[in-house]
Amino acid sequence: MRREIDFSLYLVTGRELLPPGKDYFESIQESLEGGVTVVQVREKTADTAEFLDIALKTKELCQKYDVPLIINDRLDIALAVKADGVHLGQTDMPVSVARQLLPAGTIIGVSCNNADHVKNAISEGVDYVGIGAVWGTATKKLTSPIIGVRGVGALLRELDNTGLKAVAIGGIKGANALRTLHGTVSTTGHGLDGVAVVSDIAGSTKPRDAARTLRDTVSAFKEQLQNELQASINVSYAKKDVLTSVSKLLNNVKAYKPLIHQITNNVVTTQSANATLALGASPIMATAPEEMKDLSRVLGALLVNFGTITSKEGMLLAGQFANEEKKPLVFDPVGVGATDFRRTTAAQLLNTWQASVIKGNAGELAALADSKEVQAKGVDTSGTGFSDPASFVKSLARKERCIIVLTGSTDWISDGNVVIRLDNGHPMLGDITGSGCMLGTCIATFCAGAYLKAVEDEPISERSLSTIVRGDMLLGAVGGVLALTIASEIAAQRVDVRGTGTFFPALIDELYHLTPDKLTQLAKIQIL
Numbered sequence: 101m102r103r104e105i106d107f108s109l110y111l112v113t114g115r116e117l118l119p120p121g122k123d124y125f126e127s128i129q130e131s132l133e134g135g136v137t138v139v140q141v142r143e144k145t146a147d148t149a150e151f152l153d154i155a156l157k158t159k160e161l162c163q164k165y166d167v168p169l170i171i172n173d174r175l176d177i178a179l180a181v182k183a184d185g186v187h188l189g190q191t192d193m194p195v196s197v198a199r200q201l202l203p204a205g206t207i208i209g210v211s212c213n214n215a216d217h218v219k220n221a222i223s224e225g226v227d228y229v230g231i232g233a234v235w236g237t238a239t240k241k242l243t244s245p246i247i248g249v250r251g252v253g254a255l256l257r258e259l260d261n262t263g264l265k266a267v268a269i270g271g272i273k274g275a276n277a278l279r280t281l282h283g284t285v286s287t288t289g290h291g292l293d294g295v296a297v298v299s300d301i302a303g304s305t306k307p308r309d310a311a312r313t314l315r316d317t318v319s320a321f322k323e324q325l326q327n328e329l330q331a332s333i334n335v336s337y338a339k340k341d342v343l344t345s346v347s348k349l350l351n352n353v354k355a356y357k358p359l360i361h362q363i364t365n366n367v368v369t370t371q372s373a374n375a376t377l378a379l380g381a382s383p384i385m386a387t388a389p390e391e392m393k394d395l396s397r398v399l400g401a402l403l404v405n406f407g408t409i410t411s412k413e414g415m416l417l418a419g420q421f422a423n424e425e426k427k428p429l430v431f432d433p434v435g436v437g438a439t440d441f442r443r444t445t446a447a448q449l450l451n452t453w454q455a456s457v458i459k460g461n462a463g464e465l466a467a468l469a470d471s472k473e474v475q476a477k478g479v480d481t482s483g484t485g486f487s488d489p490a491s492f493v494k495s496l497a498r499k500e501r502c503i504i505v506l507t508g509s510t511d512w513i514s515d516g517n518v519v520i521r522l523d524n525g526h527p528m529l530g531d532i533t534g535s536g537c538m539l540g541t542c543i544a545t546f547c548a549g550a551y552l553k554a555v556e557d558e559p560i561s562e563r564s565l566s567t568i569v570r571g572d573m574l575l576g577a578v579g580g581v582l583a584l585t586i587a588s589e590i591a592a593q594r595v596d597v598r599g600t601g602t603f604f605p606a607l608i609d610e611l612y613h614l615t616p617d618k619l620t621q622l623a624k625i626q627i628l
């Protein structure tokens with residue numbers, strides 16, 4: 101009977117990466133102590149005798165820890181050392197031939213970087229696939245394109261109901277492991293069985309610690325995903341509870357005055373900062389990469405709005421640090437459909453960090469989702485919008501693994517399970533520039549309120565290892581939308597408002613005077 105393998109932490113050896121003075125076998129031993137669950141010996145330049153010797157000694161170590169040994173590419177070495185399996189690249193020995201040559205029950209894995217590779221692997225009956233390269237990697241000359249964290253889910257989906265296991269490979273390390281595991285889950289809820297790691301362990305002076313961090317992260321995440329899938333079946337949001345919770349977020353904002361770091365466009369900087377202050381939070385508009393780490397330590401939430409992209413480096417870094425700190429990250433891909441540069445920048449940002457909330461109008465979200473249903477015109481939408489906005493936001497939320505806010509005369513919000521429809525707002529919001537950008541600011545501010553609530557409820561987070569962001573971001577998104585749209589309704593009714601010029605300062609006034617009572621009483625909310 102074939103042995104059931106735990107693929108959680110799959111070490112691919114890299115002797116050339118050892119730090120000066122570190123012995124290869126000592127490094128393997130420490131890695132095993134740290135929790136590596138599979139070892140693949142990969143030797144691209146060793147001659148046969150040397151490869152054989154290394155494989156034999158590595159096998160002895162693996163046996164001590166009851167960890168399976170896989171040999172890269174060389175079937176003869178695998179046979180000679182009675183390895184548990186082989187790993188084959190797309191240009192190595194065909195799987196069918198390898199199967200004939202190897203003893204029954206030998207594990208066979210193949211490298212895949214597109215859906216056809218995965219489909220072939222399924223029909224050839226392999227045991228597992230190695231999907232990559234996920235990130236850029238310094239260890240291997242890349243022969244295939246970087247598919248990015250967001251590209252993996254579609255490949256995992258191919259594996260639904262096959263029983264095949266999957267690990268991701270390519271630049272995975274302690275610092276990006278959670279992002280990788282979280283962001284690669286398919287729309288059907290199919291997650292990775294583990295991560296394959298090379299340099300973060302092999303290149304470390306402390307491989308035991310490096311392996312332990314990774315293993316703990318994988319174990320915690322797998323448990324969390326199970327809970328998440330379970331919760332998605334059982335969860336229910338009641339309208340009254342949502343409004344009560346959202347009101348508390350406003351109180352939290354006013355009580356703690358969280359710092360809202362905004363990398364935003366130069367059209368709306370002042371008005372966004374004023375909207376933040378009006379809600380009771382504290383804005384900082386900062387774009388220099390050099391200051392991102394310091395800001396991430398104090399911030400309550402980060403907003404990345406790329407209306408005018410001037411500091412991509414700053415956006416990349418700020419988001420990574422926000423993820424590390426498990427703080428809310430709101431992404432507003434302004435005009436993403438307008439140019440190729442915006443499209444590729446959005447992809448790069450979203451492959452690097454995990455947004456907590458993505459908000460956009462129909463044109464922007466259609467571009468992000470590669471949907472032809474709605475066209476964009478610069479930063480605006482043209483046409484009537486999606487025929488089924490509820491299904492659209494739900495499926496995009498599943499794909500991007502975060503909350504989606506679709507704006508328009510009706511706003512639609514989803515976390516991939518529940519869909520919330522909000523009908524507040526005033527047409528004049530569509531007639532002032534940057535109302536969508538201010539909405540992003542309001543959402544970031546309420547998400548900071550949700551983050552603060554989580555910190556209040558759970559000061560020492562036991563879930564922190566597997567939690568991508570602390571706090572209920574769905575509530576944060578609902579709160580932000582209600583705040584701006586309800587303020588707009590009250591502002592538009594004022595006798596001193598005679599057009600969009602007087603509407604704008606009135607809007608800031610009404611954000612300033614917003615109360616939990618107004619939020620709950622005026623909300624037009626439907627939970628679908």
Ligand SMILES: Nc1ncnc2c1ncn2[C@@H]1O[C@H](COP(=O)(O)OP(=O)(O)OP(=O)(O)O)[C@@H](O)[C@H]1O
Nearest residue numbers: 461507508509525526527529530533534535536537
């Ligand atoms: N006709 C309308 N009626 C009611 N509310 C509206 C209307 N148009 C926009 N809004 C509200 O304005 C907010 C911003 O949405 P909108 O879709 O206009 O953003 P946007 O196109 O990104 O704006 P901008 O590009 O000016 O920043 C949303 O909360 C939305 O509910």
Ligand SMILES: Cc1ncsc1CCO
Nearest residue numbers: 365367407408434479534
């Ligand atoms: C008009 C405009 N151009 C780039 S950003 C922006 C603000 C509204 O989205």
